[in-house]
């Protein structure tokens with residue numbers, strides 16, 4: 001008896017299919033089938049053509065991969081892109097960014113800045129991003145409307161911030177938002193204590209207890225600079241990561257962003273607690289913050305993901321170029337050209353990101369049963385020829401302008417480089433208006 005044909009909403013037939021899991025595999029002459037937002041078929045083209053697909057798309061010269069995961073950023077800071085450049089972290093924050101945030105950041109700013117960030121990220125092949133910024137409820141609404149996937153970290157500092165008069169108020173709002181969105185298909189709420197130098201032990205303990213109760217993750221800037229670690233040692237007699245370990249925050253649900261300073265004891269702590277590290281190489285380079293020793297972490301078994309950080313310190317949200325920078329920098333830092341090869345770099349930008357955000361069971365690789373979060377890169381251009389290894393070509397020779405199509409949970413958000421749910425003209429006009437207002441050309 002012939003088997004009944006598999007029913008598909010969409011069948012994709014690319015030249016190359018890179019599932020990321022299993023590692024290092026490149027499939028040719030294969031198809032991928034989607035039904036109800038999930039991947040339900042991956043197999044040889046001849047078998048794929050036997051499926052009963054409502055729509056079939058041939059993708060010649062295209063590489064199909066899991067959508068990129070931007071594991072750290074401050075989405076609405078797109079509206080501060082280029083506001084304060086070429087400064088070290090604390091001067092940049094204290095003298096420029098925090099005053100600008102106090103003056104400009106309100107719900108409208110977060111709505112417009114987050115929309116701009118979402119559009120830039122979709123056009124750059126990103127299907128999921130992590131956000132840590134003020135008015136997280138507004139950011140969640142923009143994620144919901146746009147169709148992208150996101151982790152939204154509730155910002156918590158010891159002092160008042162836009163949208164919350166105290167850390168307690170921020171935590172309360174976070175718990176409420178967590179409850180409201182706990183069944184959302186694409187949004188995960190986590191807690192985001194800003195950094196060890198802005199959140200004291202009392203609030204960190206409160207966050208630990210609540211995160212444990214809710215089984216929520218904690219996302220935090222940690223060991224961004226040598227200055228942060230030195231100052232903590234001088235003031236408290238303890239390195240920040242050790243302090244977080246002593247307070248019980250480290251663990252598989254903890255996401256340590258930056259980690260440019262790693263002693264042997266720090267590494268042992270990361271390994272034994274199964275904490276993820278989120279590497280932001282371009283922000284670290286631009287602010288001269290330091291270098292995260294990615295290869296050392298990888299060899300020790302630490303899960304390392306990649307983030308762009310905000311557009312005010314990067315200055316773009318281009319995870320493909322970030323991944324290239326990570327691969328190149330890893331070699332320089334390790335003093336070895338074999339460090340972080342292209343296939344591992346792509347894994348860092350996809351599956352490791354999903355693992356860090358606690359959504360590995362849903363996304364991060366092209367596997368049957370996972371959500372259809374997929375990107376198609378066009379490798380037909382002259383700058384991509386000849387193609388020996390499409391993953392090498394993607395990481396070392398391809399820019400984000402080669403992102404052709406993108407789907408999140410099976411919904412197409414980018415079709416032939418055009419946003420399907422957002423108006424690019426409108427987004428550009430709104431961003432320019434904010435720029436004029438902020439730079440003082442028009443009345444505020």
Ligand SMILES: CSC[C@H]1O[C@@H](n2cnc3c(O)ncnc32)[C@H](O)[C@@H]1O
Nearest residue numbers: 074097132133134155156194221310
């Ligand atoms: C907790 S909301 C975000 C808060 O963090 C600031 N910020 C942006 N980039 C960085 C960074 O690299 N290190 C530390 N803090 C950063 C942002 O401006 C907001 O105030």
Ligand SMILES: [Zn+2]
Nearest residue numbers: 073221309310
């Ligand atoms: Zn950051």
